[in-house]
Amino acid sequence: MSFEKLKIVCFVCNWAFGEQELATSSMRKVADVNVVRVMCIGRIDPIIVLETFIKGVDGVLLVGCAPPDCHFVEGNVYAELTVNVLKRLFVLASLEPERLELRWVSPIEEVEFAKIIEDFAGQIEKLGLSPLAREKRDINILENVLAAKNAVTDFRLRALIGKEKELTMGMNAYGERISREEFNALLDEVVKTEFIRHKILLLAKKKPSSVKEMAKILNMKPAIVLRHILNMRRKGRIALDSIEGRTPLYKDVEVY
Amino acid sequence: MATTTNARVTRKLPPCRAACPAHVNVQGYVSLIQKGKFKEAVELIRKEMPFPAICGRVCFSPCEDACARINLDQAVAIRALKRIVADIEQEQGRVKTEPIPKTHTEKVAIIGAGPAGLTTAYELAKLGYPVTVFERMPEPGGMMRYCIPDFRLEKFVVANEIAYIKDTGVEIKTGVEFGKDITLETLWNESYKAIFVAVGMQLSRKMNVPGEDLEGVFHVIEFLKAISLGKRIDVSERVAVIGGGNSAMDAARTSKKLGAKEVMILYRRTRNEMPALPHEIEAAEREGITFHFLVAPKRVIGENGKVTAIECLRMRLGEPDKSGRRRPIPISFSEHQYKVDSVIPAIGWWGGTPEKSCIPTKLLDEKARGSIIPVDPVTMETKILGVYAGGDIVTGPSSIIEAIGAGKRAAVSIHRYLTGRDLKTGREEIEEITWVKDWKSLKKKQCRYETPIEKPRLSFEEVTRFLEDAKRKAMFEAFRCIGCGSCAECLAEIGLCEIDKPIINDDLCTGCNICASICPFGAISKNEKGVAQIDEELCKGCGICAAHCPENAITMERLTNERILNYALAGFGG
Numbered sequence: 132m133s134f135e136k137l138k139i140v141c142f143v144c145n146w147a148f149g150e151q152e153l154a155t156s157s158m159r160k161v162a163d164v165n166v167v168r169v170m171c172i173g174r175i176d177p178i179i180v181l182e183t184f185i186k187g188v189d190g191v192l193l194v195g196c197a198p199p200d201c202h203f204v205e206g207n208v209y210a211e212l213t214v215n216v217l218k219r220l221f222v223l224a225s226l227e228p229e230r231l232e233l234r235w236v237s238p239i240e241e242v243e244f245a246k247i248i249e250d251f252a253g254q255i256e257k258l259g260l261s262p263l264a265r266e267k268r269d270i271n272i273l274e275n276v277l278a279a280k281n282a283v284t285d286f287r288l289r290a291l292i293g294k295e296k297e298l299t300m301g302m303n304a305y306g307e308r309i310s311r312e313e314f315n316a317l318l319d320e321v322v323k324t325e326f327i328r329h330k331i332l333l334l335a336k337k338k339p340s341s342v343k344e345m346a347k348i349l350n351m352k353p354a355i356v357l358r359h360i361l362n363m364r365r366k367g368r369i370a371l372d373s374i375e376g377r378t379p380l381y382k383d384v385e386v387y
Numbered sequence: 388m389a390t391t392t393n394a395r396v397t398r399k400l401p402p403c404r405a406a407c408p409a410h411v412n413v414q415g416y417v418s419l420i421q422k423g424k425f426k427e428a429v430e431l432i433r434k435e436m437p438f439p440a441i442c443g444r445v446c447f448s449p450c451e452d453a454c455a456r457i458n459l460d461q462a463v464a465i466r467a468l469k470r471i472v473a474d475i476e477q478e479q480g481r482v483k484t485e486p487i488p489k490t491h492t493e494k495v496a497i498i499g500a501g502p503a504g505l506t507t508a509y510e511l512a513k514l515g516y517p518v519t520v521f522e523r524m525p526e527p528g529g530m531m532r533y534c535i536p537d538f539r540l541e542k543f544v545v546a547n548e549i550a551y552i553k554d555t556g557v558e559i560k561t562g563v564e565f566g567k568d569i570t571l572e573t574l575w576n577e578s579y580k581a582i583f584v585a586v587g588m589q590l591s592r593k594m595n596v597p598g599e600d601l602e603g604v605f606h607v608i609e610f611l612k613a614i615s616l617g618k619r620i621d622v623s624e625r626v627a628v629i630g631g632g633n634s635a636m637d638a639a640r641t642s643k644k645l646g647a648k649e650v651m652i653l654y655r656r657t658r659n660e661m662p663a664l665p666h667e668i669e670a671a672e673r674e675g676i677t678f679h680f681l682v683a684p685k686r687v688i689g690e691n692g693k694v695t696a697i698e699c700l701r702m703r704l705g706e707p708d709k710s711g712r713r714r715p716i717p718i719s720f721s722e723h724q725y726k727v728d729s730v731i732p733a734i735g736w737w738g739g740t741p742e743k744s745c746i747p748t749k750l751l752d753e754k755a756r757g758s759i760i761p762v763d764p765v766t767m768e769t770k771i772l773g774v775y776a777g778g779d780i781v782t783g784p785s786s787i788i789e790a791i792g793a794g795k796r797a798a799v800s801i802h803r804y805l806t807g808r809d810l811k812t813g814r815e816e817i818e819e820i821t822w823v824k825d826w827k828s829l830k831k832k833q834c835r836y837e838t839p840i841e842k843p844r845l846s847f848e849e850v851t852r853f854l855e856d857a858k859r860k861a862m863f864e865a866f867r868c869i870g871c872g873s874c875a876e877c878l879a880e881i882g883l884c885e886i887d888k889p890i891i892n893d894d895l896c897t898g899c900n901i902c903a904s905i906c907p908f909g910a911i912s913k914n915e916k917g918v919a920q921i922d923e924e925l926c927k928g929c930g931i932c933a934a935h936c937p938e939n940a941i942t943m944e945r946l947t948n949e950r951i952l953n954y955a956l957a958g959f960g961g
Contacts, residue, residue: 140955146866167954169946170887174930176948183955200459202870203929204907213934241863289937293901 137162137255140183141192141248144172146202147236148244162252173206177213177283180231185276187264190230190255194247197235212292219322220282224275227258278329288325291318328359332368336383339372401871403465406453408792411435413450413465420468420865428472436791437509437552438502440477440544441531443470446788447664455871463867471861477547486556490515493580493805498565501529502787503585503778505549506794508557514802521563529587531787533612536641571747571774581801584760585778592735594629598687603694607634607733614641623728624648627697629684630733631661636671638731643674650676655683655702655715683715685722687730696724735784759783766810767797775800887928888944893918895940902932902941
C-alpha cells in the first residue's frame with residue numbers, strides 16, 4: 132500500500148489561541164495540517180466545510196472558544212448548530228460524521244493546541260483516507276456531498292440555522308415557542324427533504340429525466356419523488372422539459 | 388488627538404471606558420495585553436492619563452464595576468492588568484521621552500501638584516503649552532505621595548510617574564505656597580494667561596466629640612502625612628481607628644506595622660456598607676486587625692491629658708440615605724468603652740472651615756461653609772475669567788481617578804479658552820454606552836478566579852517582581868474581556884487591527900431579518916427599503932452574519948468564503 136498523508140484542515144478562532152501557540156503546533160507525521168484562523172468559529176460557513184471535503188480533505192477540525200467565553204458573545208452557539216446540521220448531512224451522504232469535529236477551548240485555560248490536533252489526527256487515522264480523496268473517487272458519495280453543499284447553500288437550511296435561537300428562545304409570530312426537541316425533529320426532517328430535493332435537482336440537471344428513472348437511482352418510491360418534484364415546481368426550481376411518450380421529463384431551472 | 392475627552396458625544400463607549408472618570412481606553416489596552424503588546428498598552432493608557440502605575444495600584448476601579456463580563460462570571464481584573472503593564476515597563480526601563488515642543492506661547496500656571504494639577508499640566512504640555520506647576524510641599528504628588536502608605540503605593544512609583552510628566556516638558560516648582568508666595572495677582576503680573584487651582588483638601592474631618600484634642604488622638608491625614616514625611620509617631624499598644632474607608636484601613640495597617648499590639652476599626656455601619664475596597668478590607672483582616680461594627684464614638688476619655696479609652700454608642704441601621712447606604716441610628720443607653728492608647732479618626736477629610744484660607748474669597752462659594760470652589764461641572768471654569776479649578780477642592784474628598792478626569796476637562800477648557808473658542812460646544816457628558824447583549828439567554832458560570840493576579844504581600848516593601856509568569860497570567864486574564872465596545876475602541880486606533888467588514892448585496896437581500904437577529908452586537912438593522920444595513924460603529928467584523936445569510940447576500944470584505952477556502956486548501960497541492 133502506497134502511504135499517503137492525510138490532509139486535515141483546522142479552523143481556529145482568532146481568540147481561542149495566541150499567535151505563538153498556533154505557530155508552535157507540532158504536526159504528526161501521518162498528517163498534513165493546514166491551520167486557518169478566522170475571526171470567530173461562527174464565521175465558518177457550512178459551504179466552506181463541504182467544499183473542503185469535495186476538494187479531497189480527510190478531516191476538518193473546528194476549534195472555538197468554549198461557551199460562554201466567545202468573544203462575540205454567541206458565535207460558538209451558531210458554530211455548534213452548523214456542525215449539527217453538517218453531521219446530519221454527512222450521515223445522509225454516507226460520509227463518516229467523525230471526519231468533522233468541533234472542539235471547545237477556553238481562551239483562559241492552558242490547553243496545548245498541538246495536543247488537540249494530534250488527538251484529531253489520531254481519530255482521522257483510524258478512518259483512513261476520505262472516500263473523496265482516494266485514487267478512485269467514490270462518485271456516489273461525491274454526488275451526495277455536492278447535493279449536501281447545494282442544500283446548505285440554499286435558503287431553507289440556512290434560515291433554519293439562523294432562526295434557531297429566535298424559535299427556541301423567543302416566540303414566533305403566533306406567540307408560540309418551539310422546544311429544543313421539536314426543533315431538532317424539525318431540523319432532521321428539513322435536512323432530509325432538502326438533501327433529497329437537491330439530489331433530485333442534480334439528477335435533473337445532468338439530463339432531463341422522468342420520475343421513475345429518478346426514483347430508481349435514488350432508491351425511493353416514485354410517489355415521494357413526485358411529491359418533491361411537484362413541490363419544487365411550485366417554487367419554480369424544476370420545470371417540465373418535454374413529454375416522452377406518456378412520461379413527462381423534468382429539468383432543472385437555473386435560479387440565479 | 389489626545390485631549391478630546393468628552394468631546395466625543397457621537398461615539399458610543401464601552402461600559403468600562405464610560406464609567407472611568409478619565410475615560411481611559413480600557414478595552415483598547417486590554418486587547419493589546421491579549422496580544423502581548425505590553426509596551427503599547429502603557430502608551431495607550433498614557434494617551435489618556437499620566438498615572439498608569441499609580442492607578443494600577445490604588446484606583447477604586449469604577450471600570451471593573453461596570454464591566455459587562457460580570458454577567459458571565461466576574462469582571463475582568465482591569466486594575467491588576469494596568470498595574471502589570473506599568474510594572475513591566477518599569478522593570479524593562481522606560482524610554483526617556485523627548486520634551487514636547489512648545490507650539491503655544493501662552494503660559495499656564497497650575498497650583499497644586501496633585502493628581503488633578505499634574506494631569507492638567509501633562510495634557511497641556513502635550514498640546515504644546517509652557518506649563519508651570521507650583522507645589523507647597525517639598526515633593527510633588529499631593530495626596531498620592533503623602534497620604535497613601537508605602538505598602539499600597541511606594542514613593543518611587545509616584546516619583547517615576549512624575550518624572551515622566553517632567554520629561555514631557557512640565558516645570559514643577561516645589562516649596563511655593565499659594566496665598567503666601569504667590570497669589571492670583573502676582574501670577575497675572577508674571578504674564579500667566581490661565582490658572583488652574585487644584586490645591587486639594589488636606590484637612591481631616593473632626594469627630595466633634597469631647598476629648599478630641601487629647602494627646603493620642605491623631606487625625607488620619609496628619610497621621611499618614613507624618614509617616615510619609617518620615618516622622619516617628621508613637622501609637623502605643625492599643626489603637627482604635629474610626630471609620631470604614633480606605634484611609635481607615637491604611638491608618639489601621641500602618642499602626643499595626645508601627646508596632647501596635649491591638650488595632651481595632653470602629654465603624655458605625657456594617658461591613659456591607661464599608662466604602663473601602665474589598666481587598667483592602669481583606670488585607671486588613673489578614674493582618675490581624677479587628678473590626679467592630681455598628682459603633683460610633685461618643686467621647687474620648689483621657690487621664691492627665693492622655694487618651695485611655697474611647698466611649699462608644701451602639702447603632703442600628705435605619706432607612707437608606709442619599710448615598711443609598713442605610714443610615715445608622717444610635718441606640719440610647721448603649722454606651723460602652725474600649726480601652727485604647729490612641730485614637731485615629733478617619734472619617735473623611737472634609738475641610739470644615741477654610742482655616743488655611745489660601746484661596747481668594749472671590750473664588751469661594753458664599754453659601755457653602757467649607758472651602759469649596761464652585762465651578763461649571765463640564766468646563767471647570769470658576770467665577771473669574773481665566774481661572775479654573777478641579778480636584779478635591781471642587782468636589783470635596785474624592786478619588787484619584789476623579790481628580791484625573793477633572794484635570795483632563797480643565798485642560799480642554801484652558802486650551803479652548805487660550806485659542807479663543809467656545810468652552811461648551813460639543814462637550815456634553817457622555818450618556819450613551821455601547822449596546823450590551825441581553826445576557827439572560829446565557830448561562831452564568833462559576834467564578835474561575837478568586838484572586839486572578841497576586842496581590843502585594845504584607846510588608847512595607849511592595850511586591851514588584853513580576854515574572855514571565857505574571858505576563859502569561861495577564862494575557863489569560865485579558866482574554867476574558869469580551870470586548871463589548873465598538874470595534875474602533877480597540878486596536879484600530881493605533882493601527883494594529885485588521886478589521887473585517889461585511890458588505891451587503893442589496894439585490895440579493897430579501898430582508899429576512901436573520902442577520903439582524905444573529906448579530907451579537909445588534910449592528911444590523913433594516914433600512915427604509917427593507918434591506919439590511921450595517922452600523923459600522925457597532926460591527927466588529929466577526930462574520931457570523933456572512934456565514935448564516937440564507938441568500939448569501941453578505942460577504943466579508945477581507946476574509947471571504949473563497950479566501951478561507953484558499954487558505955484551507957493551500958499547501959495540499961492539487
